[in-house]
Amino acid sequence: MYVFLLSFKYLAKARSALFSIGGVLLGVAVVVVVMSVMNGYVVTFEAFIKGANSDLIVGPPRQSVLGNHYSQLREEILQVKGVTACAGTAEARADLLQAGKEIGTILVKGIDPDHEGDSGVLAKGLKQWRTLKTRFRKTAAPYPVFFGKSALGRGGLSMGDRIDLRFYRDDQDRTLAFQVAGLFSSDIKEVEALTCYIPLAVLQELYKMPNGVSRLQIAVAPGADHNRVRDRIDAALKGRVSVRVRQDHPDGNKPLFLDPGANLIVDEKTDRVLSAYSNLRQTILSVDGVAACAGSAESIALIHASGTQAATILVKGIDPVQEGAVGKFAEYLKDGITTREVFAKAPGGDPILVGAKLLGGGVVSPGDGVDLIFPVGESSQQAQSYSVTGTFSSGFHDLDSGVCYIPLDTLQEILGTPDTVSQINVAVKPGYDAQDVQQRLATALWGRAHVMDWSRHPGYQNKLLAVRNERTILLIVSMFVVVISGFVVMARLFLTVVDKTRDIGILGALGSTRRAIVAIFLVDGLLIGGVGAILGIAGGKLFVANLMQIASFIERTFNITVFSPRIYKFDLIPAYLSPTWTVSIGAVAILWTFLISLIPAALAARKNPVETLRYE
């Protein structure tokens, strides 16, 4: 008992104990805050994916739609053991018009109000979902439509607003044959898994845009000021296009879309295509400070190699002559040969470069033939009018700003594809293993549909993996603060031990064992760790609870953007830390201070009592 008594007395007396406790507090608080934010992101993202995609997704085997037998498929799916519900959705891109003026394009999802579950994104984001969905049926124009809170950026749309949608016809898929000219590797996994490169000319011909590119990427000469060069280019092109420094570009941190070596990016201001590529290039190259410049075009396509499932990838049309000069792209190529050389090596079909890890890797090798299926969409001439029936807020930025919902039958009729959906979302009965049900569904629908587990979706999986990795890295980094605060505790304890040398001698004379003396200082360390950890958790939680206020305060005070929903994908900073995590962080901090306290405590035990007793 005297062990505790003395621990308390020693702790209470030394003001330096406050520093130690403060150190542990700070360390634990930092870990709690960082982990809350990272975890919050992971958890919200997972919840979103689950909410948006249900447990399993039945998608088309090859084409982009499940052809005219949705009702029949639905019946079949519902027969499968373990399935509780399923509902089909169709999607299409459309131009969004307000008062006859085109204001952007949007992804339109047709949902089946009779079968759409009450647990999806809409149900969560739309308060009156239950009542609204009964009214959500095809009527005459204006048709009902749901919009996200932040659709069209600031302001958005409100109830009763009238808009028009002009759909693209997606039924004109074009299949082109390619021959794999080479594999590239990239330290960016997404690029390696989801991108392929073909000559720019192929895309230009396909989309009937001779001499057109969707984007120009510019490498600035070493040492030149990026902003200055940007201004010069802007002047040279007389403001016809938008020129942005990489950091200011919305895709600035997306290696999937921007070449790692590009410093400046030129986009068209209104249309999607920059015409007169060669002229533009000449003008830009003549600007002082420009090292290289290359145009590219992009498209999404289904890639199909023999013996594999079709998968969606990003197709980049690149200028084989110029591309290498801009970016690090040349470095990705395995054998160090230039893009031009590689592209020249495909005698049968157009050449294509695919990532070494494409579709998981090992699927194709140089010389193989692959098919790319391009959507060659064209706007339908007719636009229909809609009336905004409700606005939803899923908290997921891309969804709230880029997607709207209309009744499935409306969409089917407009597209001229009766009883056709692009995917069917399947809910699995509680207690059933999603993968078992997936197996059964795949067997039942063999050859006619492809069944996916949401977590296996490559896009989500990569994203989740990346975020989880980031979480681990940040955990390790922030844990360093705890490690350092442990050293502060140790240093203070050393001082205490030296300070209390005489007490240690006296206790020895009075019959204390060495173990008890060790314990006095260990309890001291443990108390510092414990109190620090508890206060740290409380402080961290408090910080997290006021995260948005703190973020906006910093934004106001320093005039910087702390949190951008656009990059972050969510409207609020999601923060969540499970009790297990919280307790574990505290426990690790306490354990660490305890372990590191062993060193000074052991020093205390080594002191010889007799020495100190002889003198004052």
Add this chain to the structure above:
Amino acid sequence: MSKVILKAEAVRKAYRSGTERLEILKGVNFTIRSGESVAIIGKSGVGKSTLLHILGLLDTADAGRITLDETDIASIGPVARARLRNKRFGFVFQFYHLLPELNALENVYLPAMIASGTFSWFSVRSKMRNHARELLAHVGLSERTRHKPKQLSGGERQRVAIARALINKPAVLFCDEPTGNLDDKTSQTVTRLLWRLKSELDQTLVMVTHEASLAGEADRTVHMVDGRIMKEGA
């Protein structure tokens, strides 16, 4: 004759300072019987404290034998030695050696706390506190129980130390120049207190001193010269 409690036979102790070997105890023979009081007198630096520390199991001898209650303490491990120090011996030092963070009462019952385990302490706590209070009253400090050592005079501190040494009813009370740091008047008070306690409690007492008045009342006085006990007399 009463029972032998503690016996030292041919005890040797040397210190090494640099390359030099300093022989302090060169074969000391010494016996303490139950109930007796022994004064040890000798020049400063002769090795009196060293001997006391070895007898009190605070230190170990290089050679020779110490027997406590007819047991050779060489066969006893460090934990058991700590326990013996706690239960069988009381120490009073020249420099009081109270714990500065504890008040007088806590200092007095500290050895009782050490004696009982963490949990058993709660069952004896009030008894021990009362006992500590009685002892403090006995040494004339009933008004000073809540004072920290810093708030007490030298004589008062030494009286607290004496009360502390007695809390576990030790078989032997070792005093190492208990008045060495006190002025004459205070010395006398403390001296008188010690002898009073000795006779009241029939306390076995080993006292290192250079004061004739202290040594005079002892049953026996021994002289230490050149690392040996020179003379043993009544």
